[in-house]
Amino acid sequence: MxxxxxxxxxxxxxxxxxxxxxxxxxxxxxxxxxxxxxxxxxxxxxxxxxxxxxxxxxxxxxxxxxxxxxxxxxxxxxxxxxxxxxxxxxxxxxxxxxxxxxxxxxxxxxxxxxxxxxxxxxxxxxxxxxxxxxxxxxxxxxxxxxxxxxxxxxxxxxxxxxxxxxxxxxxxxxxxxxxxxxxxxxxxxxxxxxxxxxxxxxxxxxxDHRKLGTELELFTFSDDVGAGLPMWLPNGARLRSKLEHILYKAHRVRGYEPVRGPEILKSKMWDISGHNANYSQNMYYTTIDEQQYAMKPMNCVGHIQIFKNSLVSYKDLPKKLFEYGVVHRHEMSGAMHGLFRVREFTQDDSHIFCTQDQMKDVIFEVLEFVDAVLKLFDFKYEIEVSTKPEKAIGDDMFWEKTTKGIMDALDEKNITYGIDEGGGAFYGPKIDIKILDAIGRKWQCGTVQVDMNLPSRFEAEYINEKGEKEQPVMIHRAILGSFERFIGILTEHCAGEFPFVIAPTQVIFVPIADTHNEYAKELQNELLQNSMDSKIFNMNESLNKRIRMAEKQRVPMIVVIGDEEVENKTVALRDRRKREQSNMGKTEFIQMLNEINKGSEI
CATH class of the missing domain: 3.30.980.10 (Threonyl-trna Synthetase; Chain A, domain 2)
Known part of the structure; x- marks a missing residue:
């Protein structure tokens, strides 16, 4: 060549x-x-x-x-x-x-x-x-x-x-x-x-998630409301809520504590953090009582204040705080793209405060969490270590030591990774999770960032074994990145055929005649009691047309109800994903769906 x-x-x-x-x-x-x-x-x-x-x-x-x-x-x-x-x-x-x-x-x-x-x-x-x-x-x-x-x-x-x-x-x-x-x-x-x-x-x-989002009525945008500000329609809100619930339980069983920080903080907090010096072009500011405030572009500052709210012992570490934190960033109009780049979004954000000795184990645990979540949605992924960017806080010694610590941790577990030179956050190096979708595209989602700058700047401390005050290591961590971006990627990955556990509508009931509507409503109520969503297609159309309409909704399962099903308390099930049809009793049907949902536990 x-x-x-x-x-x-x-x-x-x-x-x-x-x-x-x-x-x-x-x-x-x-x-x-x-x-x-x-x-x-x-x-x-x-x-x-x-x-x-x-x-x-x-x-x-x-x-x-x-x-x-x-x-x-x-x-x-x-x-x-x-x-x-x-x-x-x-x-x-x-x-x-x-x-x-x-x-x-x-x-x-x-x-x-x-x-x-x-x-x-x-x-x-x-x-x-x-x-x-x-x-x-x-x-x-x-x-x-x-x-x-x-x-x-x-x-x-x-x-x-x-x-x-x-x-x-x-x-x-x-x-x-x-x-x-x-x-x-x-x-x-x-x-x-x-x-x-x-x-x-x-x-x-x-x-394209924008096309599918419209067809499946997941979300919408409006120039009247403002560019980059998605509005979640009932279907999309149900999908998102299911995703939030799966992750909430997964966090709790891993020892994370839920917290909630304000969406607007005094500007002096962003002076201390370094955001005003390094990130102001992406932030929104306002004045209240002659003092400048800023909408939070990240959740870290609020979480540091929550950590500082009480005296923390070394026995309490690692301390894991998590929040579905709404953040605002000033994106250029030309840069916005559906759910992939918006001005308001929600991060599945966590900050873990630990000792330096605990840092490796915390990183391994986070990567295990990432692996479990991405496997649930059938994503393959790659890992990159992102190094010091052009705009950064902290001296070279901090960056060299922390970056080496991350690489040593990955090497210890024989985890393969690439290097993204200059791709780190301004306050510390990070591990980026790049997921691969069904058609081979690579997307940046999760991140693990090691930070000793912000704890130092905000004087965050814990009491060590000697009874002395010591600064913790702060690990910033997101798995999905943001719900908006992840749902956009997932929509394209599965072409709108969402897994049963998060599908906005999991079952569509198609009664053959009006006399079968009551049994359909009974089934719908039982599913709702089991935290599952369904719809009844009993509109004034032919049976075949209603089944075709249900198919276009990309729901996992369609149930046709006639005289036999009403009389015997059974269902005639069409599993769209497996391309199978079967008949079963009502109790067996609901038990089967619950088993599928249990399989989503991470």
């Missing part, structure tokens, strides 16, 4: 940059590795921009980075571009790729580039974000752009690509700026990889 770059100390360099800066390292080949795909996709973004420039000569370009789902470019044109225009842009991209244009790197002074793009306000905006005096440009054919790279040597290597969607984006991600156009795309070296990815995208469209 052809060499396309060099990997040195975790940094990717294309061949031109490596030669210019005399950089040696591991050779990157065109082999669909993570590093090779980054080079390919960066080059494909420029190829897309070149095609757009030829089709829309007035186009001006902002930035075109590689992202987890491929690449995108932000730009503006006078014409309105929609998804229908993507095939035309793809066709032009293929022409340019077939022209086998060399991709050339050259350096220029800041002044030269500023002069070159003196009438391009988007390029001037890019320049304002860069402090270097000497900058790099990449050129292919008539197209050139300010860029650090890395890029392929030639457009001939860009063969298997697809533009996936058009979106709007605020310039520089700032809502105060103008809205410009963004086009997303994907590229692979291997044609089969692209085919498989496109197939996955098609399946993802069918599973």
């Amino acid at each position: 052809e060499p396309i770059g060099v990997l040195n100390d975790g940094q990717i360099y294309d061949l031109q940059t490596a030669e210019a800066l005399n950089i040696q390292g591991e050779v990157i080949k065109a082999d669909n590795s993570k590093e090779s795909l980054e080079i390919l996709r960066h080059s494909c973004a420029h190829l897309m921009a070149q095609a757009i420039k030829e089709l829309y000569p007035e186009a001006k370009f902002f930035v075109g980075p590689v992202v987890s789902e491929g690449f995108y470019y932000d730009f503006k044109v006078e014409s309105k571009i929609s998804d229908e225009d993507l095939p035309k842009i793809e066709k032009k991209m293929k022409e340019l790729a077939n022209a086998k244009l060399p991709i050339e790197r050259y350096e220029a002074s800041r002044e030269e580039i500023s002069q070159k793009f003196n009438s391009d306000e988007l390029k001037q905006a890019v320049l304002s974000r860069i402090t270097d005096d000497t900058l790099t440009m990449y050129k292919q054919g008539d197209f050139e752009d300010l860029c650090r790279g890395p890029h392929l040597p030639n457009t001939r290597m860009i063969r298997s690509f697809k533009l996936t969607r058009v979106a709007g984006a605020y310039l520089g991600g700032d809502e105060k700026n103008e809205m410009i156009t963004r086009i997303y795309g994907i590229a692979f070296f291997d044609k089969q990889e692209l085919f498989d990815y496109v197939k996955m995208l098609e399946e993802a469209k069918k599973r």
Whole structure:
């Protein structure tokens, strides 16, 4: 395979940059590795921009980075571009790729580039974000752009690509700026990889939780209420409540104590925690009695105050507090996406206060809890350790010691993990749980974060064996991450076919005639007494149509009731998941459903 770059100390360099800066390292080949795909996709973004420039000569370009789902470019044109225009842009991209244009790197002074793009306000905006005096440009054919790279040597290597969607984006991600156009795309070296990815995208469209959420009447959004503020409809609220109850019991049997913190705290608390200095752009503020307050973006500060409320002995540790905590975060309008990114959400949040000696055992116990929950919903998962981010509190010694402690704990149990450089929380390193859904997508959900900064800042203490005050280790922990995001992921994972234990409606009764309604209501009441939800489809439609309507609701079980069932106190059961039909007595039926529910205990 052809060499396309060099990997040195975790940094990717294309061949031109490596030669210019005399950089040696591991050779990157065109082999669909993570590093090779980054080079390919960066080059494909420029190829897309070149095609757009030829089709829309007035186009001006902002930035075109590689992202987890491929690449995108932000730009503006006078014409309105929609998804229908993507095939035309793809066709032009293929022409340019077939022209086998060399991709050339050259350096220029800041002044030269500023002069070159003196009438391009988007390029001037890019320049304002860069402090270097000497900058790099990449050129292919008539197209050139300010860029650090890395890029392929030639457009001939860009063969298997697809533009996936058009979106709007605020310039520089700032809502105060103008809205410009963004086009997303994907590229692979291997044609089969692209085919498989496109197939996955098609399946993802069918599973889109926003579409299914509307069809199954789970949740809704309203511009009148506000963007990013989901409203849970009865079906969705029942599903969510079942999930909450399963987790509540699982917490209690593991020794967690429920607590509840306020949703708004004085701003001085966020000064102490470091949120005002490191997270203020994501927070909402207000003034009460001439004092500044902030809506909580996280639950940790309230839990520290609850821990400090009483004298804690070393015999009380580890002390596990948990809350279904409602938090608010100021997300950009362009970033919000159904339940995946919202401005108000509820975390299945916990903070565990322990000694340093207990830290490993606490981490192992949390990972066991995570494993039990994810197995219940048939999720596979991966683990990553996230290290110190650019914005952080605490000295380097704290970060090195704590990060090493996490890795040592995982190594001790032979737990495989990856490294997410710079992905830690601003107050400490963390273990991130990445779940894999039914069509192979990876999602960030649960997290375990080790923190000695916040206990120190808030002077949280316990009485040790010597009768002296000592600072505990604080472990931030969420398993689902948030109910909103997890339910969105779960909806797509199971395509709306929710497991029986959390299905909004677990059984639909279909009485054949009005004379069978009373027995259907009797069954419905008995299920409700056993904490199970059902509906009766006795509308004025034919039996076959009502059964088809029930099927579309994706309920686990449908029960048809006729004369024989009323007379013998039985049910004619259709198990949609097992594709089986059976007859059984009422008592046996309810006992069977209770056994299924018991199987959900974690």
